[in-house]
Amino acid sequence: MEDKTITMPVIALRGMTVLPKMMIHFDISRSKSIAAVEKAMIGDQRVCLVTQKNSEEADPGVDELHSVGCVALIKQLVKIPNNVVRVMVEGQERVELLGLDSEEPMLVGEIGTLTESEDSLDYVTRQAMVRILKEKLEEYGKENPRMLKEVFPNLMMVTDLGELLDQIAIQLPWDYKNRQKVLECVLLEERYETVMRNLLTEIEITRVKREIQGRVKENVDKNQKDYILREQLKVIREELGEDNPLSDADEYEKQLKALKADKETKDKIHREIERLGAMPGGSQEANVLRMYLETVLDLPWKKVSKDNNNISHAEEILNADHYGLEKVKERILEYLAVRVLTKKGTSPIICLVGPPGTGKTSIARSVARALNKQYVRISLGGIHDEAEVRGHRKTYVGAMPGRIVEAMRQAGVSNPLMLLDEIDKVSSDYKGDTSSALLEVLDSEQNVKFRDHYVELPIDLSNVLFIATANTTQTIPGPLLDRMEVIEVNSYTENEKFHIAKNYLVRKQLERNGLTEEQVSISDKALEKIIHNYTREAGVRNLERRIGDICRKAAREFLEDKKKAIRITENGLEKYLGKEKITFEDVNEEDQVGIVRGLAWTSVGGDTLQIEVNVMPGKGTMQMTGQMGDVMKESAQTALSYIRSICPEYGVADDYFEKHDIHLHIPEGAVPKDGPSAGITMATAMLSAVTGRKVEAKLAMTGEITLRGRALPIGGLKEKILAARMAHMKRVLVPDKNRPDIAELSKEITKGLTIIFVKDMADVLKEALVSE
Known part of the structure; x- marks a missing residue:
């Protein structure tokens, strides 16, 4: 104070x-x-x-x-x-x-x-602080023996707290800034905290410094000892006349001579081997260089396997491994034929796009078997680091080559079939854009000299047959998608699923569970019921799981009940699979007002979408429920605007919409829904609710609507038509511009359905509204 x-x-x-x-x-x-x-x-x-x-x-x-x-x-x-x-x-x-x-x-x-103030500290507290300071000084002295002899005896004789604090700051080799902080602390409590903080920091710094110096000295001593012993061993071997065994550098030179690679690559590897020979054997850099040389010497620079160019053989294998998928097989065989004729690998990269479980990965495996190629798979799902594709710089600790080079090393040849699985699920973050790194890999003009950051040598990927798989093209960046040729792998029909289960899946699951066809058999009706009532998917993955469930329960019965043969029938499925899991929303019994059946595409195939509209007295507002996305909400607004423009033709009063509220709902409110293809469906439901006209119950429709009532084309027609068949619809309204898509569908899909093409809402309303 x-x-x-x-x-x-x-x-x-x-x-x-x-x-x-x-x-x-x-x-x-x-x-x-x-x-x-x-x-x-x-x-x-x-x-x-x-x-x-x-x-x-x-x-x-x-x-x-x-x-x-x-x-x-x-x-x-x-x-x-x-x-x-x-x-x-x-x-x-x-x-x-x-x-x-x-x-x-x-x-x-x-x-x-x-003047220093000690009023706030009693005698006991001051003595405790003095003892703590002296204990820490002893600890500091153990790390600094010279200070222990020269300075500490005088400090240990000081008994006054204030004097001891000042003397510590004076006697220890502290920076003037730290001494100024001590000088500014008038109160003893503050001065004690400042001195103690600095003292503890100095103790830790001294300890770390001694540890670092010890490690450095140990490494230097070890390297020096290794060098001396190595030289002594060399002299002893020369005196004894023994042959000196090949060093690592000599061994790598021997491997380099046997390597099939171009001159530029061999020269670069040779220079790295010479560097290794000039390094101390136990150095860290030598270990890094050894790992690098082992990697590049393992790569198949010009080593190739001989392809099987028999297209008929390839077709037999594809047909044996997969049922259906005719267009996919046809396109792959065309692709293979071009490769055989051109003898080049510069044709477009195939990208198989379709829902999960439709056989995209197994098609690639079949192609590899058909062509007698080495098959390697790279899973790209969730990769977000560019170094996963291009590799790390070899100067980094723990550096390794990228997945492309590692796959080539694993294949052992420079012309394998490389499957890039889940290419739509690569992501980006601060570590780099993974999809951009794949551009060089998949571009036939660039991948002739692909450079991996670790290998640092041009690698020829032009002979690699790349096949990519994806569930959707929506999340694949445009430049990457442009380098691939997309082949759609669509959903399976129930008939296709039945043949796949009967010819492939049952046999596969029986073998996997240690059973034979004589021991367990599944009737055709049972398979159809499993497909229809126990699975709901575009592919056959869950279907295979359900067959596996049956086989496991049957295996247990064999061991427990000693049965000789088990036959699973339609009526006995509940015993093995429980109650039916899937129920389809069937066609409505009678025509109703404001209820229209739409068609939707989902990740597990098609589905019907019942759209309901109610009209009630109000102030002209519109409410939309059922987890609708932004695109679907915009379609609903467009449909409402169109309906309002044509209502005078149906005798609706001009002020009707100012005095009534409209509520549009899509059932299964917990499931998000989006897309424009329900536009004509919502417009029909609104007009039906406003005019009181009923809509035909056995009719479904799909199509995008414009503000002037035109019906625009949509996608996913195969799945949508299948969904209409499941719901036992009789007629389906489809935009006129989707005629080519309908023409490509097999008769099995459209059987029992009347497909009506509509150009605008006038055609839709003419077919949908029931005559009064």
Whole structure:
């Protein structure tokens, strides 16, 4: 706390702080500082020492000086050449610099004395602090033996807390900034915390420094020892006349001679081998280089396998492995025929796109078998680091080549079939854009000299047959999609699923569960019921799981009940699979007002979508429920605008929509729905609800609507038509521009359905609304 105010000469110190009871000498050369010393010597020989905030400042003002300094007694003064004065001072007490008069030839300050306060600390607390400080000093001394001998005996004799705190800051080799912090702490509690914090930091720094020095010395000693022993062993072998075994470099040179690669590649590898030969055997860099050489020497630079170019053989294998998928097989055979004729791998990269479980991965495996190619699969799902594709720089710790190069190494030949699985699920983050890294891999103009960051040599990928798979093209970036030729793998019909289950899946699951066809058989009716009532999917993955469930339960029956043969029939399915899991929403029994059946595409195939509209007295608002997406909401607004424009033709009053509210709902509200293809369906439901006209119950429709009522084409028709058949619809309305899509569908899909093509809403309403 402040006691009184005095005036005395001030010396601004640069890069130094003086504490009470600190004896130190320093040189001064500034004229103002010399004048301050001379004035002090005339008087009581006392001067105020204050540290500058910026040591570069030549003529500091009060703002450039710390507010707390130390009054010191000048013990000795010696003038030395070049106008320099060397003084020895002894710090006496803390003071506060209240003001500064720099007009005189020296700095004169208004000083407020500060007195330490111990009132807040009792005797026991002060003694505890003293003991803790001395314990930490002993710990510090163990890390600094020299300090332990020279400094610590004097510190250990100090019993006063304030004096001990100051002496620690004086005696230990601390930076002047840390000493200034101690000087500014007038209260003992604050000074104790500051000194303790610095002391603990110094202990930790010293410990870490000793550990680092120890590890470095150990490594140097080991390398030196290894070198000496290696040289001694070399001399001993020469004296004994023994042949020196091949070194690592010699072994790699031997492998390089047998490697099939171009001259540029061999020269680069040879230079790396020479570098390895010049390195100490146990060095870290030598280990990194060994791993690199093992990788590049394992790569199949010009090693190829002989392809089977018999297209008929390929067709037999594709037909044996897969039922249906006629268009997919046809396109793949065309693709293979072009490769055989051109003898080049620069044809477009195939991308098989379709729902899960439709056989995309197994088609690629069949193609590899048909062509007698090595098959390697790279799963791209969830990859977000560009280095996964291009590899890491080999200078990094734990560096490794990318997945493309690793797959080539695994295949052992430079012309394998490489499956890029789930290419639509690659992602990007701060580590790089993975999809952009794949552009070079899949571009036939660039992949002739693909560069992996780890290998650092051009690798020819033009002979690799790339096949990619994806569930949808929506999430594949445009530039990447442009480099691939998309082949749609559509959903299976129930008839196709039946043949796949009967010819492939049952046999596969019987073998997997240790059973034979004589032991377990599944009737055709049972298979049809499993497909219709126990699975709901575009592919056959869940169907295979259900057959596997039956086989496992049958295997248990054989062991427990000692049965010789088990036949699973339609009526006995509940015993093995439980209650029916899937129920399809069937056709409505009678025509109704405001209810229309739409058709939707989902990731597990097609489905029917019942759209309901109610009209009630209100203020002209429209409410939409059923988890509708933005696109579907816009379609609903477009449909409403169109209906309002044609309502006068149906005798609806002009102010009808101002006095009534419309509520549009799509059941299964927990399932998100989006897309424009329900546009004509919603428009029909709205008009039916407004006019009171019924809509035919056995009719379904799909199509996008425009503001003027035109019906625009949509996608996913195969799945939608299948869904209409499942719901036992009789007629389906399809946009006229979808005629080519309907023409490609097999008769099995459209059997029992009347497909009606509509150009606009007038055609839709003519077919949908029941005549009064």
